[in-house]
Amino acid sequence: MAKDYLKEKVVKKKSASVVGWLLALLVLIFAIMIGRFALSGSINMFSGMPDSDDAYKIAKQFIIPTTLSKNVDFSDSEYKFAKKSDSVYVIKSFYTSKFDSGETSKTNFTITLKYNGGAGAKTSNWTLLNLDQDN
Incomplete structure (x- = not known):
């Protein structure tokens, strides 16, 4: 027992x-x-790495403060996207600015962004490496 x-x-x-x-x-x-x-x-x-649409949305947020016009239309369907090593994204596209005087201006841009991790939709998780704009 x-x-x-x-x-x-x-x-x-x-x-x-x-x-x-x-x-x-x-x-x-x-x-x-x-x-x-x-x-x-x-x-x-x-969540994994952000896709091209996420990177393009962030790119627009970095570009808007650099424009001279408040009325900017981005070409959402015509952008080109490339992903390099080390979470670096390159986006080529254009936007059209409409000024108060009625003039419009098309600007081509190439932006290089580095994704630092975290939520892909937050701009604080990205670093702007390069921005080239041509009228």
Whole structure:
């Protein structure tokens, strides 16, 4: 009878140890998720690299402050996109500026951006490496 009691005690201790490790693992996973959310603003753990559309949207946000006109139309369907190594994106396209005087101006641009990680939709996660604009 004493042996049965000792065997039960060993089994209970072993199962309690397994439950303890599982709880520790769950706490670790939860802490990682909270940390990712705090750093990137997104809970998505498997977002991967931004695609061409994400990079083009960010490029527009970098270009708008450099224009002389408040009324700018980008050619969303006619841009060219290339991805280089080390998360560097190159985008070629154009935009049309409409001025108050009624004049319009077409400007071709080539922008080079570096993605630094995090949410691809946030401009703070990108670095402008180069911007060339030709009228």
